[in-house]
Amino acid sequence: MKKYIYSYLFCFFGILTFGYAQQSKLKKAEENFNNHSYALAITTYEALVAKGYESDVIYKNLGDANFNNGDYNKAAEWYGKLFALKTDAIGSEYYFRYAQSLKSTEDYKKSDVYMKKFQKIKGTDSRAQKFEANTEYLELIKAKTKRFTLKKVSVNSKNSEFAPSLYQGNLVFASARDTGLLVNNIHKWTNKAYLNLYQADSTSEDGVFRTPEVFSKQLNSKTHESSTAFTKDGTTVYFTRNNSKDGNFVEDEAGLSRLKIYRASLENGVWGNVIELPFNTNEYSTAHPSLSADEKTLYFASDMPPSLGASDIFKVAIHEDGTFGTPENLGNTINTEARETFPFIAESGDLYFSSDGHPGLGGLDVYTVSARTGAVSNVGEPINSKEDDFSIILDEEKLKGFFASNRTGGMGDDDIYAFTFEKIDEEPEAFVSQINGSIIDKLTGELIPLGKVSVYDYANNNLFEITADDQGKFSSPIEFPSKKYRFVAEVEGYNDETVYLITPLGTVDETLEDLNFIIAMEKGDKSSVIGADLVEILKLKTIFFNTNSSYLNPDAFPELDKVVAYMKEFPSARVEVGSHSDSRDSDRYNLWLSDRRAKSTVSYIVSMGISENRITGTGYGETLLVNKCVNDAPCSEAEHALNRRSEFIVFQN
Template sequence: MMNLNKYLVLVILVLVPKFFMAQERQLEKADLKFKRYAFIDARKIYLDVAESGYSSSDLYKKLGDSYYFNGELEDASKWYERLLSEYEQEVGTEYLFRYAQSLKSVQRYDESDRIMEKFNALTNADTRASHYMSSKDYLNFIELQSGKFDLIKLGINSKDSDYAPSFTNQGTLVFASSRFGNPMVKTLHEWNEMRFLDLFSSEIGEENELTKPTKLKGRINTKFHESSTTFSKDGKTMYFTRNNYTKRKLKTNAAGTTLLKLYKATLEGDKWTNIEELPFNGDEYSVAHPALSADGTVLYFASDMPGSKGLSDLYKVAVHEDGSYGTPESLGDLINTEGRETFPYISDSGRLYFASDGHVGLGGLDVFIAVPEGNGFSVPYNVGRPVNGPEDDFSFVLDEGTKIGYFASNRDGGQGNDDIYSFKQIEELITSCKQYVKGTILDAADGAVIPDAEVVLLDENNQEIQRTVSNTFGEYRFDIECETLYIVRALKDTYKPSEKRLTTDKVLEFTHDLPITIEKGGLSEKEAVEGDDLAKLLALSPIYFDLDKSKIRRDAEVELQKIIAALKEYPQLKIDVRSHTDSRGTDAYNLYLSDRRAKSTIAYIIKKGGIDPSRITGRGYGETALINSCTNGTPCSKEEHQLNRRSEFILVK
């Protein structure tokens, strides 16, 4: 028995190194394929290694990536989950993001949000994190945005990959497809083991029915990829994407990978010819997915060229009348993220539609819209369901005249790897940041609702924007703008004016709940006589100043707004502003300081409230009217001294 145990130990000692050496050789082979983006071939090897019991963070990362970058997010989530579970300390932030995206594909949104919270904590400078933090109720917004398109069944899809639809502007739809490959020649793209893509066209019928697809004629289609096209208004100029294959020469980057370039072709008769490569292409980066502006003067595209923010960014370049091009310009940080922005489309009205996994969505690539704003575009807005879903949704195009459009998706229920879907737009999309404020006016004493109260919406300068009356349930509501400061004021006879400040944020379609309580009282209920302090009649908080300062404090502004409201409510009132200091400092300096405070208070009421200067007088009294025993030399706390730094509002009429 002893000898048998020793034999077993020896066998294990011999076999274990051989086992792991074999796995290492397999991984090296797979890594070479992975670096060429040959994810499918690499995946087979990685899976074999994993099923043999070998594990590492690198193995799980590459397995997850092999699914993630082919749009198979549900499978990607399983390997990323194992990565986080077994190698949490070795997980980079980019894998947190990919895991969060993958979780959305199986609609595990709460878990995805928790991962994004962690992603944000580790990457405060990442725009994907800031987009998430500013849109944490994104599911609510997407629900509001959803239902604005009706999907239409198409009969042009194949069992292979069909995507990137575009209008020729001459009644034809052109798209990319890997169908109709020669069965005798198995030329497969290493990345996803699909046949290489060619360009096809279908005529658009009267009822938007599409005819049987046929290949584009001319020297367009090659044995490599052609995809994503855009056309001039007359349909005679086409920009398209192709592998780096020019004049029958295939080129690769330094790592041996064939990337993508943009090409231009012209139509002669029914054939595409005069194919030329665009001058801003490069062998070390991809340029793809063109979109031409309605007037043909600007070409938009996706690229990872030097200076790009993420895996692919959106760019634009001027197209000059002589056929030359300007210098490519990034669409900027509102559009581009550290993720993928791709497949741009410019509608006739200049709206930008594009696909992204860097902006907050439902999973994978989602379609977004950004409207023209200044010299660029607004923040992007998710277009909602049914265009977007948990999988990849992309290459969106829309005829704004007919409201008919097309997009591609790898969602469940399709015929092939990617399918083209048609839609009819039935409602306008939300394309601006809007918020709302609502609330109930309540009695401060017993919480009873107060109907027929005037509710006033003011800007930060106390200028009235809008006014309404609370309904029978005491409710009010205003439409407001994002990232703006407001004051909401409630007024009612026999009640004191009351108001609240509200600063909005960037959350789309958010409703702020702002109840306002008001107290019984007010000038109309009390007999006010000359010499009364208006601040006491209104039960205001004291108007305090900081030590040795005359500037109006933020907390004092709210109280002064109430004084302004009272002066507007009762135009016959006149007041005398009396400002006081504490006993610290010389008597002469305190007199000077208090006079500055009185003038500062008067100036605020006149300027911010638009009150006639003839209705307000005032001066400083220094330390001559202390309200406690904190005289010169008497030890007092800061709080006791502060009680003397005040302003009073004495009725003079």
């Protein structure tokens, strides 16, 4: 999805020696990038790279420019080059953006690797937490019943069409098709025409529309217009437009023309009386209005305080006299630190929106929030794809709807698709029953007695623990339908084993005898697994360091002796010591200090008889904090101390 669309989505948002010409080009590229002229910035940066110039700034800006323009394949390419530099100047957000971009290349495995790194750096970020609670997200999405059938519609052009809505039997939508009617009607973000509102009358039920025409000359201007929501009587429309005056953009200090929601009324067949809503300001954007069934609540997207991310979903009451209440953020179950946008509220009260902060297939995915349970779920394929899928609307009575996507196979940058869908009956009431399981040896198939099984729910909460009987069998209470559980089995002399269970939909036989499932375990110490952290395996007490010190505390010696004993027991194992600092002092100093700490730890282990070619040490400074205590964050001494730690990672058996 192209960036002038992101204008509505709220992406709102080594030393090189150059000759004079290259310095001038770099300056111009940075100027274009900072002014959000991403198409021009990409061209100039790519020309510099072609001449052999590289730096973290160039790769970051190229990645960001393509990410903001919705070209995730190119973004993944440039972010990949950024990480290949192995620079210490990569911020945590780039781990997320790289992971997100990789999904559009369908490299989900590598994407998950970088999400785990992002999770390790920013464990308090809701995107990291949602990923941790949904590590099997891809399988869950792919397993969804494909209840949607897509149809192409004839309103699309080689440019961008999106944000469909229905008005008196017509399809109203935003389009960047260049009518040639306006002078300089080109947006520097993408070098494309500005967005205007169009309408098309359907001539049949198979997706054929008459030639689109301008919806309203009174509403279209020299800036962007998009995202309409009409009252049922057809006399009032809410829509999105750039902040403007006398038809010209009004920019803030950052050079952004913020978005605002306007209301217009129909009088004598002409749209007029255009007013902006009172909660608009020049400091943040509001966009993509959607009306509740009773027309008493307006849903919209905004980056207004207290937004969690680039844009959040809000709602505001509409009073009988036409005034408005105070906007309310819908909270962190729905909103994340990324983009939540294009809300649509169905007649049933179910909320639909697009997001790239929740686990998905790539780009923006469409999600729904159940009015009954409040649960957020990905609507699945074929509505969602590896690219951007957004601005969905649907008619629950006629079982049809529309949405936009920039997926491969369309006519232009973004295309509108029609769809029909099957109605799903109200979910049955949840009930609790039993599931039977057994623990076996993976190699021999023999039952393993008295194993411990820990049961976790969808949110990764430890619910309870069960001990298998002397026959290796156990039973567990679980809830139906469509609940996700994680069973973790632990047996002395075996590697831990994890099994996931999703309880089925629909009516289920409460005896559940057919749901007997097996946890198969492999013999061996789990510490032999490459990537295992001996802190967890050996139950080590955390090895702390005093502030600004690389000297080991005496209470660390017994813990390090356990590492020594392990390495003697497994003579082929090789271990990397990862040493970390808190965020106080400069980044450079912290890298130096943590490197000293790693070498101090390695030195002790070597002194206890372990060959120096079996253990290495790396200092990570403050790049992998375990909590929110980043630079200048108000944290206690105890919180800072948690970041002054060492890890022992097995990297070869």
